[in-house]
Amino acid sequence: MFHEIARDDIYRIETPRLWLRWPKVSDAPHLTRHLSNREIADMTARIPHPYPPGAAEHYIFDMRKNNVAGQGLGLVITPNAKPNEVIGGVGLRRIEHSEDVELGYWLGLPFWGRGYATEAVSTLLQAVFGFGFSGNIIASVRTNNPASRRVLERNGFAHTHDSSPFMPARGAPHPVHWFQLDRVEWLARQVAAEWDGHRQSAEYAVT
Numbered sequence: 001m002f003h004e005i006a007r008d009d010i011y012r013i014e015t016p017r018l019w020l021r022w023p024k025v026s027d028a029p030h031l032t033r034h035l036s037n038r039e040i041a042d043m044t045a046r047i048p049h050p051y052p053p054g055a056a057e058h059y060i061f062d063m064r065k066n067n068v069a070g071q072g073l074g075l076v077i078t079p080n081a082k083p084n085e086v087i088g089g090v091g092l093r094r095i096e097h098s099e100d101v102e103l104g105y106w107l108g109l110p111f112w113g114r115g116y117a118t119e120a121v122s123t124l125l126q127a128v129f130g131f132g133f134s135g136n137i138i139a140s141v142r143t144n145n146p147a148s149r150r151v152l153e154r155n156g157f158a159h160t161h162d163s164s165p166f167m168p169a170r171g172a173p174h175p176v177h178w179f180q181l182d183r184v185e186w187l188a189r190q191v192a193a194e195w196d197g198h199r200q201s202a203e204y205a206v207t
């Protein structure tokens with residue numbers, strides 16, 4: 001499902017400000033610190049609150065296992081100048097009995113509002129679609145999470161429907177908006193962005 005190259009733990013993606021890399025055991029203290037925040041956990045289906053001892057190690061092991069099996073691509077986010085300091089996570093996970101994958105992401109509280117989630121998601125999409133993934137990427141956001149909705153919209157996701165799925169770590173159903181992006185739509189956006197770039201440089205050249 002994901003390219004062979006991403007199944008090795010030396011795989012990483014660099015953005016202008018960030019690294020997206022495989023998680024390692026030594027990331028557990030950073031993960032525990034960030035994921036212990038209720039503001040983060042509450043917006044997700046699977047991050048428990050309070051965050052129990054051992055949960056970060058389980059999270060790391062689970063992502064690594066899925067990455068090796070090609071069933072997902074789960075990466076932690078670090079500043080590119082401090083690759084040992086985890087500030088967030090972003091990943092795709094195969095949906096059972098489907099060719100589609102589900103996107104998830106979070107950022108540590110002190111790092112909100114700097115465009116990091118948008119940058120990380122955009123780069124992951126580039127890597128995955130760029131390597132030829134041809135399924136749909138879906139994502140859900142709680143209806144009280146406009147920042148996450150914005151991250152998806154800025155990356156070209158389209159709203160498809162609403163529902164109230166059971167969220168295991170929340171212990172109850174919650175209303176969510178569902179979003180989707182496919183390869184054709186993603187490619188169309190890349191072409192449009194490229195043309196826009198050409199147009200702007202042409203305008204710049206004649207003024």
Ligand SMILES: CC(C)(COP(=O)(O)OP(=O)(O)OC[C@H]1O[C@@H](n2cnc3c(N)ncnc32)[C@H](O)[C@@H]1OP(=O)(O)O)[C@@H](O)C(=O)NCCC(=O)NCCS
Pocket residue numbers: 039040041043044104105106107108111112113114115116117118119140141142145146147148150151154
């Ligand atoms: C959602 C989350 C990942 C966003 O991370 P971030 O790095 O702060 O996001 P960005 O800075 O890239 O973008 C946030 C966008 O939301 C907008 N935004 C932030 N708060 C908002 C609000 N209350 N209402 C509307 N828009 C809001 C920002 O202006 C920005 O949009 P812009 O770039 O067009 O200005 C982060 O808040 C988080 O980790 N939340 C908890 C976990 C979570 O929700 N995960 C996603 C589960 S679906």
